[in-house]
Amino acid sequence: MTRLITRRAAAGLIAGTAMAPFTPASAGRIIELKGGGFQPINVAVAPFIGDEAARTITSVTMNNFKRSVFLKPIDGATVGEDGSPDQTPNLDAYKGINAQFVLTGRSQRTGDGRLKTEFRLFDVTTGEQVAGQQYVTESANMRRVAHLLSDAVFTRVTGEKGFFDTRVVFVDESGSKDKRRKRLAMMDQDGANVRYLTRGDDLVVTPRFSPSSLDVTYMAFNSDGEPKVLLMNIESSQREVVGNFPGMTFSPRFSPDGQKIIMSLSQGSSTNLYTMDLRSRTTTRLTDTSAIDTAPSYSPDGSRIAFESDRGGSQQIYVMGAHGGDAKRISFGGGRYSTPVWSPKGDYIAFTKQNGGNFSIGVMKTDGSGERILTEGFHNEGPTWAPNGLFLMFFRESGGAGGPKIYMVDVFGRTELQVPTPGYASDPAWGPLQD
Incomplete structure (x- = not known):
């Protein structure tokens, strides 16, 4: 062959x-x-x-x-x-x-x-x-x-797709807890071949891969605390500012076709969801509420969006059409739900759940049924899917003077492994299989 x-x-x-x-x-x-x-x-x-x-x-x-x-x-x-x-x-x-x-x-x-x-x-x-x-x-x-x-x-x-020939972009953290340096970094899925993509001049958070595996979008805060949404080509290291919006911007993420970025924009007391077409740079508002709507994630076919919102009084997960409109709440267990991420297979939505002082990583079906917790502890957050939909990475903090580390768990919660990184690490984003 x-x-x-x-x-x-x-x-x-x-x-x-x-x-x-x-x-x-x-x-x-x-x-x-x-x-x-x-x-x-x-x-x-x-x-x-x-x-x-x-x-x-x-x-x-x-x-x-x-x-x-x-x-x-x-x-x-x-x-x-x-x-x-x-x-x-x-x-x-x-x-x-x-x-x-x-x-x-x-x-x-x-x-x-x-x-x-x-x-x-x-x-x-x-x-x-x-x-x-x-x-x-x-x-x-x-x-x-x-x-x-x-x-x-x-x-x-x-009979399932592999996941070994993939890369993960993440935030490398160093320094004391009250003065943490955060650089954008990338590694193979097993922790090898670490490469730093930024120098640490700006604080970076929430990197996300594009479907092509060549671009990432992320948030950067300069010394004045001004937030920017950036787009970086990981092969050439070329960067461009996608948006420099008034107010605070959060959680940029690509659409499945790589042509749009969806994000949340905070203005006044409310935070709403917006998309930006990367070709025309046209911005479209998707939600219009007085609540905090954030952490949007597209379904694999691009037809729906999962996001977190406190419109019902506490953080919960909602699903709506990709062009906005009515949103349906799908999380009903005890506690607060956040960071929903749609599986590449389209069968599950992963989430972070806070309940009784613990932070858990779990999955539920796209209608909210079949919820199961895969791992829980002092502070687990930020699930990201392997491209075959069988594994998740997330980051965990154990408290004290230390910092976060990245872990991997299978979708059935059988085995949990720490992913080796040079230092503290957070916000992993699993890329697609490479070209």
Whole structure:
């Protein structure tokens, strides 16, 4: 199968070439990703053949599967075979370690110094190869190759889209609690390859990815405290002011087609929702109340908007059409609800809930039914969805003199993991799968 793995010229990724064909229709099982008695699928990862790059790819792939909840990695080295993709592995030996799938591969330099990586995935039950891919890229992109092949395996085994080849933009925080420096930063979903996008001259909050994965919008406050909505291209680092409005602006977020930004604008005692067309810079008001309407989020098809409002007396979640009009309250549990975010799959809305001194991260169906809390603690806030709708990131503060950290939880609340960052970190925004 041929795979193009370009990420614009700046990333240095080169087109892949084809491997021997296989027949996906003959491949293994599609699992049902539901709650209850789900058991992860055991995938043995044989050590990839090659030098340091091969070892890195093997390690990153193992870590991806470990963090995925739905796949359970098994160290294939215990079988005593190498990971050569040129031959069918000893599947009987892998049955002995309870593997359901076996991943083999190789990563080596080509004559021009590039890195050539190939993998094959075998179904232990049928004995058939069910996936295979080859990539050619610059050596510096070995971690991304591991994410790409991890996505291919995850999709083949589960029937769901992968999420490993993604990036997260967040706010890096340093300094004392009363004089915190906040910089815009970006990392891979596993915390690697951190890159700082701003210097910290301005305080930045609420970054959000565009659907294209190349632009982010965020709020910045200069030394005078004046708020601005900015748009940044993360490859070129070019920035432009989208809006410099009278009053306070909050929570900018892209529409699904990337052509608009929706935000809230505070003027006087009320805060209402507005959209701005990024081509014409025309602003349209969506709500007109004396309440505080904020934190808007589009449905994946762009037809509806979820937002928080205190129009009923306390912070709750409402849903309305994308062009405004009547809004319907959908949150009715005890406590206050905020930061609603629509799942990319369209099936859930994630939220922050404050009740009895605790802050929880939860999900509910888009009509408000089926609410369930995934995690709770002293201060959890700011959920953001993985592009496959199966995972959430958020940030947590534990109190005291410390600062926030970023965590990841699956949509069923089975496993919670801290995402490593250089220092304190908040406001994560998960980007789409990369081009």
